[in-house]
Amino acid sequence: MKQRNHLITRTICYFSLIGLVSLLFSACTSAPDKKNPTPAISYDDIPEGYLDEAEHIPDFWIASVEGINTYLETRVKKGKVETAGTSAGGRPIFAVSYGEKRIGAGTTTFSGSLAVSDLVPYRGADNEKTVYMGLGGVHGFELESIMGTINMIEVFETGKDLSGKARPELAAMLDSVDRIVLIPLVNPDGRSRVPIRMEPDRGGASGSFTVHEYLNTGGKKDGSIIGWPDVKEFIPMDFSEVGFPGGYPNDAGVNIMHDDFFGSPQPETKMLFDLAAREKPDLIINMHTGVPKNNYYMHILRPFTEPKLQPIFDALYRNIKIALTDNKLQGSMDTTIEADPSLRRMGGYNLNTALNLHCGALCVVIESPSHGYFGTNLSGDPAMQTPEMLLDAQLIAHQEALRFLIKSGGRAGWDKHAIQ
Numbered sequence: 001m002k003q004r005n006h007l008i009t010r011t012i013c014y015f016s017l018i019g020l021v022s023l024l025f026s027a028c029t030s031a032p033d034k035k036n037p038t039p040a041i042s043y044d045d046i047p048e049g050y051l052d053e054a055e056h057i058p059d060f061w062i063a064s065v066e067g068i069n070t071y072l073e074t075r076v077k078k079g080k081v082e083t084a085g086t087s088a089g090g091r092p093i094f095a096v097s098y099g100e101k102r103i104g105a106g107t108t109t110f111s112g113s114l115a116v117s118d119l120v121p122y123r124g125a126d127n128e129k130t131v132y133m134g135l136g137g138v139h140g141f142e143l144e145s146i147m148g149t150i151n152m153i154e155v156f157e158t159g160k161d162l163s164g165k166a167r168p169e170l171a172a173m174l175d176s177v178d179r180i181v182l183i184p185l186v187n188p189d190g191r192s193r194v195p196i197r198m199e200p201d202r203g204g205a206s207g208s209f210t211v212h213e214y215l216n217t218g219g220k221k222d223g224s225i226i227g228w229p230d231v232k233e234f235i236p237m238d239f240s241e242v243g244f245p246g247g248y249p250n251d252a253g254v255n256i257m258h259d260d261f262f263g264s265p266q267p268e269t270k271m272l273f274d275l276a277a278r279e280k281p282d283l284i285i286n287m288h289t290g291v292p293k294n295n296y297y298m299h300i301l302r303p304f305t306e307p308k309l310q311p312i313f314d315a316l317y318r319n320i321k322i323a324l325t326d327n328k329l330q331g332s333m334d335t336t337i338e339a340d341p342s343l344r345r346m347g348g349y350n351l352n353t354a355l356n357l358h359c360g361a362l363c364v365v366i367e368s369p370s371h372g373y374f375g376t377n378l379s380g381d382p383a384m385q386t387p388e389m390l391l392d393a394q395l396i397a398h399q400e401a402l403r404f405l406i407k408s409g410g411r412a413g414w415d416k417h418a419i420q
């Protein structure tokens with residue numbers, strides 16, 4: 001018995017030792033490298049030439065993880081740079097904020113406030129403050145959104161964008177809105193996965209969008225694109241099943257526009273929820289790249305959101321689209337077509353819906369054309385999009401969204417007045 005006990009003790013010790021060694025071994029071999037925790041991605045299946053980079057990249061085109069981080073570290077003085085969260089792959093996600101934060105101290109949830117038809121018990125005594133939030137890079141390789149957000153920050157810092165163009169109207173909006181929170185890159189995992197700073201312009205031929213679509217939505221093992229919307233059939237995406245996962249998902253394979261919002265949201269989504277709960281923004285502009293090739297200009301998508309916010313969306317839509325049209329950044333000069341919100345049907349349930357129901361913000365996706373190819377207008381004429389035009393459209397859209405927020409008084413104003 002004694003001997004048996006000894007044997008059991010020795011056996012336990014032996015297995016404990018094996019356990020310890022294997023634990024140490026696994027810790028040494030499979031723990032994510034904090035500097036580069038991305039799951040192993042093979043670039044071998046990517047067709048030749050797809051990762052070619054533009055020969056001349058304008059100075060204002062800051063859209064790489066390193067470029068963004070260096071910019072935020074060295075150039076932001078007026079704004080406050082904070083780590084808002086950490087991606088599934090362990091990368092920091094930075095937010096830049098200006099102005100006075102809502103102090104809040106409400107007594108109920110957003111849902112509770114709807115039941116009593118009064119937002120004050122949710123947002124607190126400073127309900128009337130106006131708070132704007134801008135998101136870039138929710139899809140990691142939609143570079144226009146990232147470049148636009150960085151240039152907006154530069155305008156708030158210096159009065160000029162990074163091309164040197166003065167933007168006094170946009171810069172002055174810092175004084176009229178109470179709070180602005182900008183996240184240039186929500187999905188650093190997706191951005192890190194696509195190792196180029198800017199695509200070459202592949203022109204307007206019929207297949208010229210293919211490379212961009214491949215790098216964005218991912219590619220199959222045979223080199224063909226997964227494509228939109230088919231890519232949404234597998235969330236999370238199993239990276240071992242595809243040739244290249246593209247820039248949509250985070251390192252857990254999740255496209256956060258379609259996260260498991262009520263189940264187990266990803267860290268990027270959780271970060272946005274927490275930030276939105278703290279800031280209680282009135283308006284969130286969620287910048288993306290992706291417009292149809294036959295109407296190759298900035299589009300504003302109608303969100304699936306609270307019915308009472310639909311007329312507010314209409315007014316926001318008109319304001320931004322009239323400004324884009326006046327600046328020759330739409331397909332015609334006819335604002336009765338370009339700025340008619342009734343032509344924009346409602347989209348499906350996604351991150352914008354979730355953020356709206358989480359904090360009451362009107363959350364809107366704006367889609368940009370891509371710098372990597374061009375399309376046509378509705379008459380079939382070529383619609384070229386230079387990097388300078390794309391920058392202009394980004395800053396005008398943000399500016400008009402801010403102007404709308406200021407003049408309408410934000411959600412507190414929307415509840416009180418008819419909005420034009």
Ligand SMILES: [Zn+2]
Nearest residue numbers: 139142288289
């Ligand atoms: Zn997108």
